[in-house]
Amino acid sequence: MTSAASDKPNRADALPKSWDPSQVESAMYERWVAAGYFAADPASDKPPYSIVLPPPNVTGSLHMGHALDHTLMDTLSRRKRMQGYEVLWLPGMDHAGIATQTVVEKQLAVDGKTKEDFGRELFIDKVWDWKRESGGQIQGQMRHLGDGVDWSRDRFTMDEGLSRAVQTIFKRLYDAGLIYRAERLVNWSPVLKTGISDLEVDYKDVDGELVSLRYGSLDDAEPHVIVATTRVETMLGDTAVAVHPDDERYRSLVGSTMYHPITGRQIVIVADDYVDPEFGSGAVKITPAHDPNDFELGLRHNLPMPTIMDETGKIAGTGTEFDGMDRFEAREKIRLRLEAEGRVVARKYPYTHSVGHSERSGEPIEPRLSMQWWVKVETLAKAAGDAVRNGDVKIHPASQEPRWFEWVDNMHDWCISRQLWWGHRIPIWYGPEGEIVCVGPDEQAPEGYVQDPDVLDTWFSSGLWPFSTMGWPDATPELAKFYPTSVLVTGYDILFFWVARMMMFGMFVTDDPALAAGKTDKQVPFQDVFLHGLIRDQHGKKMSKSRGNGIDPLDWITEYGADATRFTLARGAQPGGDLSVGTPHVTASRSFVTKLFNATKFALMNGAEPGELPARETLTDADRWILDRLDEVIADTDATLDRYEFNKAFEGLYHFTWDEMCDWYLELAKVQFTESEERAAATRIVLGNVLDSVLRLLHPAIPFVTESLWQALTGGESIVIAAWPTVSGVPADAVSDRRIADTQRLITEIRRFRSDQGLADKQKVAAKLLGLDGADLVAQQAAVANLARLTEPGADFAATASLEVRLSTGTVTVELDTSGSIDLDAERRRLEKDLAAAEKELAQTTAKLGNEAFLAKAPENVVDKIKGRRDVAGAEVDRIKARLTELEGK
Template sequence: MTSTASENPRNRADALPKSWNPSDVEADLYERWVAAGYFEADATSDKPPYSIVLPPPNVTGTLHMGHALDHTLMDLLTRRKRMQGYEVLWLPGMDHAGIATQSVVEKQLAVDGKTKEDFGRELFIDKVWDWKRESGGAIQGQMRRLGDGVDWNRDRFTMDDGLSRAVQTIFKRLYDAGLIYRAERLVNWSPVLKTGISDLEVNYKDVEGELVSLRYGSLNDDEPHVIVATTRVETMLGDTAVAVHPEDERYKALIGTTLYHPITGRQIPIVADDYVDPEFGSGAVKITPAHDPNDFELGLRHNLPMPTIMDITGKIADTGTEFDGMDRFEARVKIRERLAQEGRIAAEKRPYLHSVGHSERSGEPIEPRLSMQWWVKVETIAKAAGDAVRNGEVKIHPASQEPRWFDWVDNMHDWNISRQLWWGHRIPIWYGPAGEVVCVGPDEQAPEGYVQDPDVLDTWFSSGLWPFSTMGWPDATAELEKFYPTSVLVTGYDILFFWVARMMMFGMFVSEDEVLTAGKDAKQVPFQDVFLHGLIRDEHGRKMSKSRGNGIDPLDWINEYGADATRFTLARGAQPGGDLSVGTSHVTASRSFVTKLFNATKFALMNGAVPGELPARESLTDTDRWILDRLDEVRAEVDSSFDRYEFGKACEALYHFAWDEFCSWYLELAKVQFAQSQERAESTRIVLGNVLDSVLRLLHPAIPYVTEELWQALTTDADGARSGGESIVIAAWPQATGVAADAVAAQRVSDTQDLITEIRRFRSDQGLADSQKVSATLIGIDAAGLTDQVAAITNLARLTEPGEDFAATASVEVRLSGGTVTVEIDTSGTVDLEAEARRLEKDLAAAQKELAGTTGKLGNEGFLAKAPDDVVAKIRARQEIATSEVERIGARLAEIAKLAERK
């Protein structure tokens, strides 16, 4: 292959297009990978397992930047592990998204003036399934655009029969263990959706409200009364007490007595409770147990009545007042007006900024509401979830997130799992005609005449089973035996508590299940590592939001810059627990990197580069040994970083090696070696081919499309024969060579780079064009140990051998590790001296002005006495730079003056 490649170098380069256009190749490449079965996991394989379950996006969802980050990192991990020889399962799926999906279909019905009640439960659910089949899952096509290497054959949906069976199974096990119960508790209620919603579905916003001070009790100042302040006047209809602090001297005499309620006319007690802050407001607070979380807890402590004063739509109901039937916000105004007429507004209403929870789906303020719901008793399973991290069974990355984890699971409240919806897993509780209650398992039938509970389960309940339900639990399957527990969970730290905690709790509850422990030594956790990344922000560090208009659609980036550039931008910015800022400048830089890699490969192919068995180490040049050693070092750094989930660090190392060392230096030095002997050229082609082969494989997990295209071209000879395997997707991950690094070669190359850089800088100072060759002598080059690098130095620094009439007009000394090299250059006839002098005089004037300004400030005692130390230090640094510039430019002007005299 070597001779064929070198004899016909251009044939292989021509296999690539003139330029890299992602849209021309990405879709076809992806479908080829899928068709070839590269992403399919074999549960019978003898390879070590590596598994990730995709956090299931909502069936109503579309790809956003958070998804794109998640998916890029998971794809990177699984592609790398596949190349390392693991049997990889990346299992995809979608969540049925109860509230979101039901809302979508209800809105469609509303266009025709219909509601779900017009169809009934069964027909409505059929319509939801129809919508799911026709319109749901758009995100799956977008995942393909990004390049997700998931096993599509194992795609799961939380409402599939198998997953529904898992839901029913664990519900019954929890119920039978006494961990699921029904009780009337306070929930986040959405009057628009007419259901309780989870904490995750509540967005808190600062709202300008009105703080109104109300007078309870007598209007006579000499008779018992208290003043309370509230932003929710309407809730006073449900007040069942006024609370004060037990040590508050103002109210001690009133504790245990009752006060007249100004609307209902009831007498309500004054209770003492440490919850009340005597320093806030009047020191007295109204207590509405059925519509405020804190009031509810206080109501339990004092055994207070808890009347619910609103119906499921947020209208006042069952209070026996003229406000029944009013919307809660209308009632707020009307009640305040009546109280004002009666003289019970104790102070003018005043603006009050406070945080109010709003429904994420429907947008309205949520209503804390007492409701009969189903709950999971979490104390024991939450403790198990905490202990799994404490004892090291599960590791959280970064470890700095562990305190937040413990704070959450150690103080978790019981979990409301019921939702007043039709779309979802229906609660498997059935009620008999005489009030009997039975929980029905997946292989059981409810007794005849029994009626099923109308509520469905919280979506988080089914997604909490995701790591094992998707592999077939509760049945024994080859997937569970091979791939459970999963290797790592990748997700944002913002859902650490809502989803991760629920998976951990359920996973620990079934950790000793015989299906999960079959063939294994101990109980099973759902995943071994939890990697938590941060939030994506714009390039100014601001949180992305619709209101700011700074959100980015990843598909826009993929369309304009390509999937590789989009992925590399995200992976390069991802670090454990840290937020990442992205913007156009970042993705254009990534696109430039992809283009650089493409052009470098074309150059390599045009020069016959080919992977193969390396020549004997001692026959290689310093340059060749240096790049091979650096590749070894970078590979080790990349492996170490990926193993610690430091994606950004790994990508940064690859970026700088590929661009700064491989492209900017080795390719340029290789050009010189190509022009030397045939033996040296052949050796260089093999080194170049091997390094490029490894670079492409190391980069493949992050930028899969371009690396596949380039690797295919690199490992195919001019006759079409393949040497590297059928696809980079299943190529071997680069391994350590085991060869000790050549420190001497590395130092010589470093000295060569320093010398070339200094000559280039000197040429620039002399006003020489980059393309202008000048004659020069290198004095001290042999003593510096760079004899073998002379050709590279003269070629890359654009120097020529001096002629007989050589007369140096300028020189520069460069101190290197092996000694000082003096470069004498003849610039006569190469520079427009008058133009150069004019340019330098302008530069000199600017430098002198800067020097005068900084010197003046540093000479001002008053300024020095007041200015912070860091400000003074910066000005001193500016003064030093200005001084150096004045000296440098002055010296150059003096040289130009001498040259002008000679002319």
């Protein structure tokens, strides 16, 4: 370090000896929160930027999917804040009706109690107690990850304000004729005793049975049909057998009836295009109350729909000896009776097939006819589809749009009622004479009326999330400033469940004065939808408890730090694509953080600091090159982040920081530090400016280490509120770019040649560089010599090895005196080992290319690849033999 630099306080002293995230991150985060950096001001005159956090379940904890979501949202928010926007990132949690009620019921069961022992009101009090004491641990985990959310606006779907929003929109939908009550088929959980949504059903392959049954006469000469089923017990609810209208085998039977062998009912033979005549016998048993497809067919043919199971999954109401049996017990008993009667034609066991299971309670779900509340979605779904078609909402990546349209254009009415106690109670009241009234948030039900016992599907309240969290239905400053939100970040797997519901509700209230607030644009709930993929393990397999390949992000944060965890996720995230992560990825990210820390500390020790750049013409080629490259990286980072291509943005920053700034410019700067004070001073400013920009570019993804380094570098208050870097506007210097590219190539070739000669990395060797003038690299001679470990040749210099490096404007010849620098015996052994490997590769590839049978079958690209391997191996054999020949004379 030069004397002038040592006259100033060394800012490197403000940094620890090494970067230890565990000693820094928690306290730093709390300082950010206390300083109010994440608090949004609706009165600000800055342009707005807003994101609402997809509300995690109050029962949950941070998993890798959350960590990815949060990292990307925080990255967007931090960047926009630095770009001068007033940023609202609004946090909150979902009350998670089924999951939360299940947790509390399990606690009661430890003491032998059920919710019925307490009654509805006392049980709900207990749930609130649990929420206050144990729920929301994810908030602490969000702090560990570094989420820059506005904690002052933290919301919960059961808050008084959000509950009022739920009641308001329910009444508006009801009054508009878009909410109705009807008996329809739902996913029924016999354990939870409630209908559940499609999202709460997990499909698993299980071993069951496929039983072929005979309906009609046991006499082959008399009318009969054979049907196959994996659920024999449902035959108690059969009311028809369906065949294809064009199936000649059954045409004479269509319209006739057959005796049900157990219930005694007459079941009708119907013709329907739904039946595939080529599959099985071409005849299908129809149980309208316990199968979705059968239900639709039953509606078309006006079939009876008897429900044969109660809410616990037991056979009920059939008038048979099977009433009271569990459905699985009944399955076996019914089959045994039918076998005894000669009606089981065939049984395949085991038979692997897919069965839906309740996500929360684990048992197979039961499609069941049930009286429920529904949202009529036709007009709502059309509006949600049109918002994307018209460009009011943009989906990223656009390749997901067809899936969106396929869903919203074919959406079925939405079952919104759940047979639970915890949740938003349906605001419908029944009078003593069967009257029905929907009660709004500022209304009272008539005296003597009784409220519907069901609660609303959790997705109903979370569908209001973008505007209910900002105070709707009241007109609030937050709605006026921040609605519609800027972007929704979520996984593509809930595109249809959550995103569609928010779009439907947002479009339904589009003309609401509280949302319009003087705005003229269409009131969609968000302008962009960014869909990322699923987290997979390092081998590309989906993470799951059963596989045991899940990763707890808190474990990573504890071991590697939040920055390394976040950078791993941000660097892998791409629109619509899954990302694989594992220990190699996070250790690479930790190494990157360490590299950045060490490089910055070294720069500070050498006096680097940002400031006004010297005149362009006074700078070296290396200075101009790194500044030009920085401009390119800033532009590329802006372009890719604007397109939500996080992977490209941070992959580019990774390579610029490590490969170009650290491995090249910092090494070139070391040479310039030893030159004149004027040169050293300019280098300090260039390096300081580049580091300043790099730290700010990286901050949204790795906020903690960049804060520490930036404060030490600049003395500024916080990088959180620093300005985002912008391009300089200075035209790029093509000559400097060429010279540095040639310098890098020359140094790289010399290093490779040294390695081939068996020279140690740090061993200095006397050398002559011939042709630097013709290659326009005279000014780079000191840098080449320093980085290639070359020394000035003495009077007795005698070249023992040489190489030619062809560059863009000329060829440089490098002559080296390696005498006495190499352990000849060790070098021969190394070369002989390498020769054996190269000869083996050459023999194998030559033999394969000489195999006519292989050449006849192998694709052209495979053959070309093997030819390339053969050519490389041949060149290696020649090179190593030549080198061994050289050594023979030494």
